[in-house]
Amino acid sequence: MATSRLNASCRFPTSRRLDCEGYVGLSARKVTVRYVRTVAAPRCHLVQRANEDRALVVNAAGTAKEMPNKNYPGERKGFVEEMRLVVIKMHPKDLAKEVKRESNGPVSTWEFTVERYLKFLVDSKLVFDTLERLVHESTVPAYAGLKNTGLERSASLGRDLEWFKEQGYEIPESMAPGKVYSQYLKDIAEKDPPAFICHFYNINFAHSAGGRKIGTMVSEKILDHKELEFYKWDGQLSELLQNVSEELNKVAELWTREEKNHCLEETEKSFKSYWEIFRFLLS
């Protein structure tokens, strides 16, 4: 994680010293910052968070490297693992366990209906349409490797809705949860890539996990085992997820710890927003 942050100014009081090197303890705020400042690197940027140690190390050539003095959960495996651990914690415990083990519990007692499921599919399509279009049309460098990943669901959802139409079902209009989430994605896509990437990860990966299990239950319970396109990917899903994870990890390697934390903090918004769409399955 080599990051040159020399353009940002350092507000740390002792940064006026040009040759300081070592540890500075701020025991009152429980932050320890290690910093090195050289004439070749006269401005430095320090990331400080209570209870966490951050370090900006500048070598003799004046190149800055931001180093974690303490690991964040999942950090060793890469940033995707950090995002995964945060979102897993947000799942209501009984729900996640039940779907995983396919044991009896809330989801197996859900009474799925085609009408409610169609609302879920229509709003999901709106969200995927928006997410995929924003990524595809954007020139934000972080999104360059996220175009055509094979995880795209918009076209397959379109084919599923066509199928329902052919069966004589009326396809509902999209509802507030899908519209609100879609608008939110549009609002942040260009101005806040770390937040947007959090949504990109959660929306795509949610359907590879719990969403897929729900799809299986719906297929068995109300669709006479019809397998929807939504849950079919071209190629091995595990490989697609692996490729996208590697890409996301590469993107996050260019971020400061502050940007990573900002992305992680967006998880709650992402979970709550898509949860509103999952709720169609219930009522």
Ligand code: HEM
């Ligand atoms: C009825 C709703 C949901 C159910 C039943 C469900 C269930 C699950 C389960 C069982 C797992 C696997 C847990 C594990 O590996 O320990 C999982 C993982 C995950 N869920 Fe959900 N989930 C739901 C909603 C959501 C929502 C709303 C989001 C966020 C938009 C989300 C995002 C994720 C992500 C990103 C993972 C990690 C996937 C991976 O390991 O690659 N889930 N979910």
